[in-house]
Amino acid sequence: MKKIILLLSLKSFMFYSQVGIGTTNPDPSSVLDIQASSKGLLIPRINLSTNPVANPQKSLLVWNTDTSVYSEGFYYFNGSIWKRLESNTVWNTTGNTGTSEANDFLGNIDNKSLAIRTNNITRMRIGSEVAGNSFTNVSISLNPSTSYTGSIVSANNTLDVQSGTSAANVFGIENLLYLRNGSTVSSTFRALRNRLWNVQTANYPNVVGTLNEYRGEVTAISSFKGFTNTYDFRAGSNTTEMMGFSNEFTGQINGTITNYYGFYSGIHSSLSGYTNYYGFYQPNIGTASNRYAFFYDGDDTNTKDVVVTGTGRIGVGTNAPHSNIQAEGSLSMKYDATGTATGVYNITDNNYTVRIFNQVSSINLPNPNTCKGRIYILIGSNGIAAKTITVSGGAVIYDDVSNVTINTISSGQRYQIQSDGKDWIVIGN
Template sequence: MKKCMVLMLAFALENNLQAQIGINTTKPHPSSIMEMVSNNKGLLIPRVSLSGNSDMTTIPNSSNSLIVYNTTIGNGMVPGYYYWSGTAARWAKVLDDLTPIVMTGWSLTGNSGMVNGTNFIGTTDNVDVIFKRNNIVSGVLNTTNTIFGVNSLATNTTGINNTAVGAGNLISNTTGSMNTAIGTEVLSNNKSGIQNTGYGYRALYSNVDGNNNVANGYFSIYSAKSTIGNVGIGASTLRELISGDGNVGIGSDALRSTVAGRGNVAIGTRAGYNVNSSGNLGNNTLIGYQAGMGIISGKSNTIIGANIIGLPAALSNTVIIADGDGNKRINIDQNGNIGVGTDTPKFPLDIRLKTSSWPLAVTSLTYYGINPDAGTAGGTPATYANYTNDIGGFNTNTSLYTEGNIISVGKLSVTQTSLFSDQRIKNIKGRSDRAKDLEILRKIAITDYVMKDEAVYGKQEFKKVIAQEVESVYPQAVSKNGTKVFIPNVYQLSKQNGSTFTFEKPIAIDEKDQQLKVYDESGEIILGIQKITPHSITVDMKGRILKGKVFVYGTEVSDVRTVDYDALSMLNVSASQAMADKIKVLEKENERLKKAQTEMQNTLEYFEKRLKALEKVN
């Protein structure tokens, strides 16, 4: 019976060994060859002492994947589980959290012991290095393009030598080459444009096929799509540009509103802010904080100085040099006229003075190179020209030369004058009729008067001629050269009601006059006249708001008469000669009469002697 039981157990064990082995379980898992179950015991792997990871003596003929627990320390071995790698012919340690990991790549927690020139990140074959974030390409190093940033150069096809650093840069680029985009969404819409450089948020954002543009700053050259050779340095420089090449804006908001135009150069914050020329127009050069503010369609201007604002929208071909407070010191208009102290020079060189008395600024002198002092607005402007020649010595120490006319509204003071009168420059018609000249001179009246412009002349009294009176008897001494000047034919404070100025005293001005000069606290202002009545003038304010009291100077006229006092002097010379001729005749007659008187006296004396002699005889 005992033998029978042993046979039955052996038969059962044989069947189990051929299938699966279960220890402490009757149902080992179908996927396992053996399953052990225990709540308080483990599997004890054989413990051996390995001499090294290539030890083949301790366990001869080790089978691939044989597991042991090594107890030896040394020769690169530490206690722990090892398995035999038949392919490598070595013992490989099973990693655990107590065993330092020996890595051959880069660690996620940093690396040390690097050797310059030996250790690097990259590839050793001709394969691009790619970086990803959230499984989106965020960096590529290849033979021609360099990319760092999510979606930068994401659609590039054949474009080469591009550099994109930052998110969304050159995201639409396909064939564009040699572009540099650093920032966020720089050159985002570029497709085929080449040689563009953008730095800053959305710089050159809209560029599609434009070339050779440089934008450095937030929204710099933001809107341009197909422009060439524009440069914007500073936030929002050339921000609105759509068409136009060769523009340069340096400084925040320089040329910001320029939609079209070419060749404009603006240096300074808000310089040329509104410039918006059309077509191929432009060529403005504006230097200084807010230089050129107000110019919109104007072209070919050169403006230097800070705070030059409020300029006419269409100002063109003008040169303005100002100080840092926006005071325009020198103005050169489109006709080449140079103005000093005036925005609207009327002559080749027009120099004017702003006085310290009311009105705030008046024309004291329009003269080449001569300036009265601002403190002499009471009627005694002192002027002096550095003209120290001998008489007729024209080329000695000449400070001023002009081939045109000189017009002075104020006093002109010089130590001497010398006028050209060479016979070789004249066609002689004959001698003047002295007697006739004397008759003309007798008809010219001398008048006592004071000037209306008291701010310049004060109450100074004059004894001179009136041009209109001279014109009626001696017209060749009076001229009207057509030059437009403002005259003080209103010259009084006004009350302003919108665009209409009203006056206490009646005004007498020509209804054809078109321009009016006024002064407020800011200085001289020129306004267009719309309507004139005996006590009011309505003007086109052009959106201006006048400050404080408004003083109305007068209107612009083109028929101001001037008197040639040299002609009057020569008339006087001729008349004096006529008088001298008459005096000479009278002197001869006087001599004759004197002689006759002497003869008569002698005769009388003779007869008196004879008479006395006769009286004695009788």
């Protein structure tokens, strides 16, 4: 009799293919229907790292107890890897609430880089650390697969500080690198690196390595700097070469270049309301013999050294001038002739040597108290009549040798005069 009952039970299971636990009426849509009021289903608990499941089948469900590689929780096998079931620890694409700055984060807990994609193309990669080899913090890449008529931007940083905002400091980009005691860099240490490579033959109307632009209206700025570079080297620093600004052009130039600038500085002449206006400004660098406000290193054959030392001396053909101006080679001073000019010929700061012809009626010199130290050479051309010489401001030309005041210049006369800040003094004739 028992055998008959068992046979009938098995036959009923084969007909309906349903199992009910805690119920005699399992849901028709289920294979297994478990019902309980105070108990649950206990899924197998497995350490997937130390005791992996052999030949797991797709959709196999386990509770992982490992925390070294995986995080603890429910995992299912998708046919190739174990995938964690979503829970409230997953970030919501529409925003999250109740987060903790100390515990919640985007990323992973293993030493793998994190990729951010659009159109299934990696746009940003937050790097990983390879101990003893390399370390990459953030890498941004752009590899367009088609042509574009708009803008192509690798990284765009926009900061909109609204009206009424009070801030101690505002930084568009702030980059800080620390090298601690014992750290060594065998090649190059860069706080910021910007590279632009053009390997195409296409024409580009403008190519800019770095663009720094400021626009302001009705602003009160105590100090404004387009670019500032500060070095603060402390005791014990060993530096072979230090450059506040380095700009190098290397490689081969093909085609035609209209203008080629190693350094270019332009300030709009429409500026107004300024106290001082500098195209280039070099603060005091001291008087040591090896300090230069400017140094052009010539090859000493076709080009000459041109220097401005810390003491203000200018050297041409020498990098150690012993005088305020020292030129190793020829000098050229401006030469002018009155030519066909008529009436009063006014000598200005644009003249040096002036040859006087008969067509002019007189010569007028600038006020000596406006140009102390300036030198002129006046030459009376052969055959001219005596020409009157006047001096602005009521000063005179005085010759110490003959103890006379010079009022005219005639044919065959020559005067070299210099301003003493009060009068013009004859220093040669």
